[in-house]
Amino acid sequence: MLSRVADHLYWLSRYLERAEHTARLLEISVSLAADRTPESASRQGVRLLSALQALDAQRAGLVDFHLLAVDLTVGEREESLLKCVSHARENARQVREQISVDMWEQLNRLYLRLLAAREDPSWQEQPEDLFRDVRHSVYLFKGMTSSTMARGEGWQYMELARFLERSINTSMLVDVHLREFHDSLRTSVEATEYVEWLSLLRCCASFDAYVRAHSASIRPLHVVDFLVLDALFPRSLRFAADRIEESLKRLSRLSGRTQPARVERLAGLLRASLQFVQIEELLHGDLLQTLEHVRRQCRLIHHATYQSYISYQLESEIA
């Protein structure tokens, strides 16, 4: 596979994962914001921005939540849904011949939908509808990808990208949440904070799965345990680390390369750090540091993958 093609498929997948995550966060925040005081809604807005790594200095003050939601949907800023989907589409456009017609058309439709939303503000009366549509569009795209794409290198790059992006997003979200509600980890949940923990689960699309695993009693410790260390839930950090390692192993086999040892070692380290640890141990140490560690490893894996397969030195290639 052309290195450039791998690059585009990788970013196509990452941007769509980001769009899905942002849409879900917006959907849930918007539905909660209605019941909040302006001051509390503003704090929520700041948390939302921090979780998306989009907080800049002038935003740290009071935030008009409604304006923020519009800006994060169709605004010019890099984090907006429209931008994420445009970037995904630009990457897809560069590899039109690699993806199925269904995939392209689906992505194109999503793009046109957001473009229309930029021109016509009527969606703002029921913003949840738009966010849900975006989320469902991305699900549909993933479903089409899963049922039309051969499990070759291209697929593995998309998987790798998706789980790297998801790990960074989830770890950032939990991080921001813990900074605000750290105390409740050790105490029982207050009625007001119950909603916040519930929404954290929903922001990770994990409420139903959590309830099945831990019953309907929302206990912060269990929530964090579930989102960080659960082995079976596809949005937990542990699960993502497994998939990242698996994709990298397959990439090395599919490309017939022997030298990517470094990137595989990094992925193994990340997986092991989440596989053999218990939540109580994490609590004794510094949970936030662990989350930061996950993000750092993900960035290192990204760079090492590029060095091995995509932007390698040509001199070393021709004997």
Added chain:
Amino acid sequence: MQVPQAPLFDEYALGRAYDEMFGALGQPRPHYAALFEQLGTLHAPELQRRQQVADRAFLHQGITFTVYGDSRGTERIFPYDLLPRIITGDEWRQLERGLTQRITALNLFLRDIYHEGRILRAGVVPRELIFSCPHYRREMRGLRVQGDRYVSVSGTDLVRLADGQFAVLLANRAVMKRTFSRLLARYSVRPIDHYAQALLRTLRDLSPQSRPNPTVVLLTPGVFNSAYFEHAFLARQMGIELVEGRDLFVHDNVVYMRTTSGAQRVDVIYRRVDDDFVDPLTFRKDSQLGVTGLFNAYRAGNVSLGNAIGTGVADDKAVYAYVPAIIKFYLDEDPILRNVETYLLDDAVQRDHVLQNLHQLVVKAVGESGGYGMLIGPHSTAEQREQFRAAILANPRNYIAQPTLDLSCAPCFIDERIEPRHIDLRPYILAGQQTVIVPGGLTRVALRRGSLVVNSSQGGGSKDTWVLE
């Protein structure tokens, strides 16, 4: 002359030009009868609805081009007309023979002018005409081209902007299948789906002999090129890599591409990048689209290019005037397809004639395409004619003139009714070990009333073309 009564044909007037659908007495021609009958049962709103469905299909498939100079990156669909153009089997077979003859002669001609130059020595084509052509590449002198096939693919033009036309052709057919499914069943129309397969075979035929299992790639200028959609489409249909210049590199006169498995050797490049831009080392130094050292690898015979470098000579409009002579010289046959009478303006007698009759003639710049650099005498202003007169006198070799042709007309669905518009035909020819011509080609339409310019950059559109068995 009036055409038969039908609600959509109220405003349909027959002019001087040959009408594809109606005979001189206004009756529908036999091969158009079924289409006319079908249209007679339809009303404007129904046709409009089908048009919208088709528009949406184009938009969703992203068969669009980006409007230059629009910062919001507006994408438009390629203009097209809903009604098919129909060609009978007999007409087509005649066309096929003529095109095959022509491409065979042109390949012999190109080989000759880059080797012995027999046709120049015999004085059939003047030397100055060839050596003054900007597309003549001295670098190609004496260079052996695999199988002597200089032009492998024509119609999908390498030298000029292709505007995504081939893809439009196939997409048109797909949309048409939905729009006129029952009608299509009444005609037996020759399919065009095998084009990609035939193209791949033609390209494989070009492979250097020592490479039995060649790696073929399509070299595109990239996503900002107006024909990018077509490049991606063809690469996918052929199952080959779509590469950009930055994916390729040359080492020891061998071309490689950068893949996730390391460097992989490339044997045949179907290049959709102009001569000027393929290799900054040999041609234009400022090219960002090409591959440094590609031409040396080509000279060394380690890679083949489709089409060869320097084939633009055969597209020169002044060389066009000599095509009948070229066919006669190499094949000793009479040309099957008629040539349009062409005046060469560096000949003083012809030039005088043309300058006196500018208001009746069409003047074209020899190297330009896309309907630019063109004067259509009968539709021109005195001021435009003065401009062309000055330009011709300044550089006569750069222009030719032809009589204004009445391009034939075909019915088009425009503004809620059917009206005649001028059309042409652009067939696609593959010259490999066998010559294959796509049954259909692209019919281009001048969508503006009365206009003779069919280029999509100037208000032209396309139509599906049905060739009957």
